[in-house]
Amino acid sequence: MSLSEKYKDDIADILSRYPVKRSALIPLLYLAQQEEGYVTERAMIEIAGILDLTPPQVYETITFYTMFNLKPVGKFHIQVCKSLMCALVGSDTVIGWIKTKLGIGPGETTADGLFTLSLVECLASCGTGPMMQINEDYYERLTEEKLDRILADLKSTGSSQLKSGPFMWPESIQT
């Protein structure tokens, strides 16, 4: 099914927010990625049609942004922050644990297609490092025990209670 059939109302809603159609490009690419886990060439061509753009204009834009996958990734995309602030509190160790536990390096996916590992730059979580993002969720103040539980939870139930809620750090601030 094409995006315009499946997401007719969503697309109309997105388009209504902007006076210029092209502004809807990133939101529509997110819809496409939500659909298949990555953005297919077919989706790019369809989106170009919706927005009166040429396919190269879509491709030109999508390749600028790191959050769009142009090829399939694992069911759980693990992104570990490697920037200085997390590195000061042990992100390299976390990366080592993940490599050992899953047997994959950065840019690789486990054979069962469950996990892909990426190393990324700062995710605005510097006070609660080391941290990682898996799909849409943040996991912070990682320890080896916590990491084991998160991976086990994701494997067995597809989600983990250890993900972060609305951010507040420190939890009780000065009053």
Next chain:
Amino acid sequence: MPHHELILLKNMAQPGYGGSLTEYERAGGYQALRATLGKIPPADVTAAVRKSGLRGRGGAGFPTGVKWGFLPKDYQGPRYLCCNADESEPGTFKDRQLMERDPHQILEGIVLAAYAIGAESAYIYIRGELVLAAKILERAIGEARAAGYIGKNILGTGVTVDVWVHRGAGAYICGEETALLESLEGKRGLPRVKPPFPATHGLYGKPTVVNNVETLANLPHIMNRGAEWFASIGSPPKSTGTRVFCVSGHVKRPGNYEVPMGVTVRELVYDYAGGMRSDKPLKAFIPGGASAPFLTPAHLDVKLDFESVAAAGSMLGSGGVTVMEEGTNMVWAALRLMEFFYHESCGKCSPCREGSSWLVQIMRRIVAKRGRMEDLETLSDLCKNIAGRTVCAFGDAEVAPIQGTLKYWRDEYVALIREAEAANLLMPEPAGVKP
């Protein structure tokens, strides 16, 4: 711990505060909007903000009221407000907390700013990774729209302000205001050549104001309690109000601390953040995010306000304070930040695009103990040829880690190179690649 009144974090500091519309209203929320829209002329709102001395909390610290004042007064077409929620400066995590814990405070600020500049459409450009914050803002917008605080004819005043969340997709540079506008237009996020400035030619070529989340969150308080009140907090006349400082690194209690501008780094690190995490003393700190040059223990008594930090040779920037303990290798630290800038250079200007690659290669070589003494001169030369030669401030930012560490910890660079020389691990000079 010293006692300061919380302003921006006040609501969320109450146990159980969930940030819903009801809770926000119970805490006095949307009073400023009620008292301002249709009652105080927009020009007077701008004048009050100018008088308050409020300066941008995103990094550059430009006076907010002055920025608004640049919009053409006689322009009849649409104008836009963009809330810059693309929080990506390494070391910074305050906007995330403000959005996730008290979203209506930001929305009220957005409506006030849009009213002041005459914009009927406002976009919150939020970094793509902050999915939870985007959902929380969407929900809050729904609540505010249903209650008549956002949308057409707000509270019967005839004022229209519509607000939408627009997610970015992973690009640090989109925090630069003209790159943000390009991205919002559905293009690659490349900064524009200025002038013209967004005030006259912004989103879709129309007059536009881009303000940071924390900047906008201050507006309801300024309107409620007056410009004079705000101007009396902090280090008047040039750094007024509070800042939410994000403390990270080797401290006992990292986190967000809202303090009046002008507290010293020592107070922030030792009184608020609990001091160093172990018995190792403080060796270095960054006062304002990755783009701000490193400072030393000799700067612990520098006041955290715009002028004092600049006078110390760094910048207050985004308020991200990162602390490093004795034993941290400063060349390694500079390399980590350099790798960030190399990854995030948008590629528009050659000095930045090529220079960041060369800097990273040389830094990696030195850290891998394969450096050459002449590398130090090359690093300095490159830095001088990048800063000030690019379309946006990214060029100046990317040389900050190296210039700062070369200034105070040159001996650590030299030590690594000496090790290389001693081990006779010098790389043979590759033909034709020496920058």
